[in-house]
Amino acid sequence: MNILLVYAHPEPKSLNGALKDFAVQRLKDAGHTVQVSDLYAMNWKAALDPSDSTDRHADARFNPSLESKHAFERGTQSPDIAREQDKLRWADAVILQFPLWWFSMPAILKGWVERVYAYGFAYGVGEHSDRHWGDRYGEGSMAGKRAMLVVTTGGWESHYSPRGINGPINDILFPIQHGMLYYPGFEVLPPFVVHRTGRMDEARFSSTCEALGQRLDDLWNTAPIPFRRQNTGDYTIPELTLRDEIAPGRYGYAAHVE
Amino acid sequence: MNILLVYAHPEPKSLNGALKDFAVQRLKDAGHTVQVSDLYAMNWKAALDPSDSTDRHADARFNPSLESKHAFERGTQSPDIAREQDKLRWADAVILQFPLWWFSMPAILKGWVERVYAYGFAYGVGEHSDRHWGDRYGEGSMAGKRAMLVVTTGGWESHYSPRGINGPINDILFPIQHGMLYYPGFEVLPPFVVHRTGRMDEARFSSTCEALGQRLDDLWNTAPIPFRRQNTGDYTIPELTLRDEIAPGRYGYAAHVE
Numbered sequence: 001m002n003i004l005l006v007y008a009h010p011e012p013k014s015l016n017g018a019l020k021d022f023a024v025q026r027l028k029d030a031g032h033t034v035q036v037s038d039l040y041a042m043n044w045k046a047a048l049d050p051s052d053s054t055d056r057h058a059d060a061r062f063n064p065s066l067e068s069k070h071a072f073e074r075g076t077q078s079p080d081i082a083r084e085q086d087k088l089r090w091a092d093a094v095i096l097q098f099p100l101w102w103f104s105m106p107a108i109l110k111g112w113v114e115r116v117y118a119y120g121f122a123y124g125v126g127e128h129s130d131r132h133w134g135d136r137y138g139e140g141s142m143a144g145k146r147a148m149l150v151v152t153t154g155g156w157e158s159h160y161s162p163r164g165i166n167g168p169i170n171d172i173l174f175p176i177q178h179g180m181l182y183y184p185g186f187e188v189l190p191p192f193v194v195h196r197t198g199r200m201d202e203a204r205f206s207s208t209c210e211a212l213g214q215r216l217d218d219l220w221n222t223a224p225i226p227f228r229r230q231n232t233g234d235y236t237i238p239e240l241t242l243r244d245e246i247a248p249g250r251y252g253y254a255a256h257v258e
Numbered sequence: 259m260n261i262l263l264v265y266a267h268p269e270p271k272s273l274n275g276a277l278k279d280f281a282v283q284r285l286k287d288a289g290h291t292v293q294v295s296d297l298y299a300m301n302w303k304a305a306l307d308p309s310d311s312t313d314r315h316a317d318a319r320f321n322p323s324l325e326s327k328h329a330f331e332r333g334t335q336s337p338d339i340a341r342e343q344d345k346l347r348w349a350d351a352v353i354l355q356f357p358l359w360w361f362s363m364p365a366i367l368k369g370w371v372e373r374v375y376a377y378g379f380a381y382g383v384g385e386h387s388d389r390h391w392g393d394r395y396g397e398g399s400m401a402g403k404r405a406m407l408v409v410t411t412g413g414w415e416s417h418y419s420p421r422g423i424n425g426p427i428n429d430i431l432f433p434i435q436h437g438m439l440y441y442p443g444f445e446v447l448p449p450f451v452v453h454r455t456g457r458m459d460e461a462r463f464s465s466t467c468e469a470l471g472q473r474l475d476d477l478w479n480t481a482p483i484p485f486r487r488q489n490t491g492d493y494t495i496p497e498l499t500l501r502d503e504i505a506p507g508r509y510g511y512a513a514h515v516e
Contacts, residue, residue, distance in 0.1 A: 011321070013319045047364075048268065049298065062268055099322075103438070107304040107365045107366070108305040110360070110362065110365040113360050154323070162509040164499050179425075180361070238414070239416040240414070241419055250421075251421055252425065252426055
């Protein structure tokens, strides 16, 4: 299988760098083909801006999504964007690996999502009618592909537990897993999370690699998170709220998981 | 009062640009002093990286938080970072204004948080003991200052409602409001959110400005979101989980609001 690892840490000799190297080797040893988008090493441009199209008029009003749509349709996207889209088309599975900084992904990776996820590619796909609100949340360009997060945190596991002060890790990751991965069609596997990275010794690093290796071995037979599909009856359209009889009395993120 | 508006949209002639201009004028008319950090206009560097310190050895292993700590202590931070910290020290209130892109803030603003929030400035502040886990979540360098989000979304209000498909807007904003603003000590006011920005006409723009203006007029007498303080007994230390008798049976983000 073809696997794309999008990786966002500035230091190759970090824990993240070591886990990335381990993952790439493990996947290759299993016979997969791996590409790595090492965003810091690539000096990835984080900010979405007018230079993301190669043919626009400098003085035209810049509408980010319309501009993205036109550049994607006309083939006038910045070459770095088109290259990443090609990698996504090529991949059977995508892994996003990053340290959790301020309860989200690093800016450089957020900018990868913003720029690579073009209108017509990752959103604005499919018809919008009173029965179908675009190919998204269970449909879309990434349908049939799998995705998984590999995330490190400095904080303790308990700080991210259901009653932990930072909020539950699954809620913190929901905008990424549901909003950035499930939205364009990926099947999203449960995340691999390493907590308290300041307390990593040889033994713990070894057991962490073993656990990560197992997750990579199981990439094709791990059950995805059962997010609800948008266009198959659970939601009213165009309000996109859960129908009364679906998960009655439940609110918030958890209601969108079957 | 002194007000810092941190603004992240690439197009001055956008809805966001118009709302920003309106807000600045309204605040000045009320007698406040306003500084704007217009991140796109400033060509703000989004990615946190080794060049954020001016005196490091090029071949040294880069540890983001330790490097930030040393540079902050020694006064060897990149000048753009130090300037933004000075603006934060100066401000009595901070407004972050941005379009919601992929269920979070734009990368350029995330990178502002990552780089400006130095170790010793926004985190790693105060003693860590079995009774006090750092000055954070209700204490910290920003204590006594107020903060508020001004956010626009393309999606409908119902899509962000308690049973809406994107998740409730307050949950989507929790990592920002609680994790990036309350954490270093800000009192966080309820957000000002404008939905369905593609359907903005003169009349709606006018009523939106009126509502935003009212929120700005009320900046000093709006009740902040009553997030729970970390170090005053609601949480066990160092686990940082809610004590059993606090919000019994409640889990997730909502449990951290009194």
